Amino acid sequence: MQHGRRPKIIVSFGTRPEAIKMFPVVHALKAHGAFDTRVVVTAQHREMLDQVLKMSDIVPDIDLDLMQEGQSLDALSARIITRFGAVLDVERPDRVLVHGDTLTAMMVSLACYFRKIPVGHVEAGLRSGNIYAPWPEELNRKVTAIIADLHFAPTPRARQALLAETIADENIFVSGNTVVDALLETRRRVIANPALAAAIEPLLKRFEGKRIVAVTAHRRENFGAGLTSIAKALVKLAQRDDIAIIFPVHPNPAVSKAMLPLLERIPNIALIEPLDYPNFVRMLDASDLILTDSGGIQEEAPSFRTPVLVMRETTERPEAIEAGTARLVGTSEAALVAAANQLLDDKNDYQTMASKINPFGDGSAAHKIVEILCKRHLP
Known part of the structure; x- marks a missing residue:
């Protein structure tokens, strides 16, 4: 210098x-x-x-x-x-x-x-x-x-x-992790100016009274059989009349090809375009359960006390598993459905996960x- x-x-x-x-x-x-x-x-x-x-x-x-x-x-x-x-x-x-x-x-x-x-x-x-x-x-x-x-x-x-x-x-x-800084700052901005997250609000209003299950899936190692299995699990979960599934679909064609044929005509599944970050944060904040293969969401969701099911065989964020804020369930249709139903039906189990402190930081x-x-x- x-x-x-x-x-x-x-x-x-x-x-x-x-x-x-x-x-x-x-x-x-x-x-x-x-x-x-x-x-x-x-x-x-x-x-x-x-x-x-x-x-x-x-x-x-x-x-x-x-x-x-x-x-x-x-x-x-x-x-x-x-x-x-x-x-x-x-x-x-x-x-x-x-x-x-x-x-x-x-x-x-x-x-x-x-x-x-x-x-x-x-x-x-x-x-x-x-x-x-x-x-x-x-x-x-x-x-x-x-x-x-x-x-x-x-x-x-x-x-x-x-x-x-x-x-x-x-x-x-x-x-x-700086993602907690970003999450909390973005939520502050959305609270101060709700128009920042206006895109997701009609959907939340449409599904008012239902428990929101947010889904994201885009990992390369899940392309093919993994994504198909995830889609089949969502079809089964959507048979519950107490939930609504919101799924911002990743722009990669491998994702849409696996998801759209099975999911696009189910009334309580909303397949939507990817959300900008303020709308995404609002969706996380409004969700009761999150199914994801994303890394970042494993770090973000615990700040909102939202349980996460990780649709992968391994995670480079084992702190979330150890802290009890997330569970590693893989992509098996049966395992996914069972894990989601367990949390949706067992209030004590759900509350135990939701009450854990985010291991990734304080902002x-x-x-x-x-x-x-x-x-x-x-x-």
């Missing part, structure tokens, strides 16, 4: 989940003012990323706009590393912050490594122990960890996973991350 100038930090992300979890970090860095903060997006996801940027009042300094329809993982990887590398050559930052387990995180980290630019990894240390589940996210995260010199672990368990991989203790910081993660960056970069 040259004397007299503020350290330059690039915050990089490319998908909707990254944008949700990084907008509190961007806001905290800019509010602090000690850093020259630049936002560079790869736009690995386009429309869903743009929704979060608009909601969070973030205008990227550089938008690489790399998304292409039907892109392969290797082609996207090549575009990220070469295009982001060119940005690094011009910007010459003192540090780059990446998030989580995406191709953006891994390839941006590699581009930084080739230039000996330090990388800070937000949401470091999550592990399932299987590089093919979640695929390709598990390996993306592990490679990023090898390169990063600052690891912002959301939980003590994530810290232990990093220590087990011989990451130096002094470079690991338990910060909590102060972004502030802690900025404090650590100050200690590392400021005189």
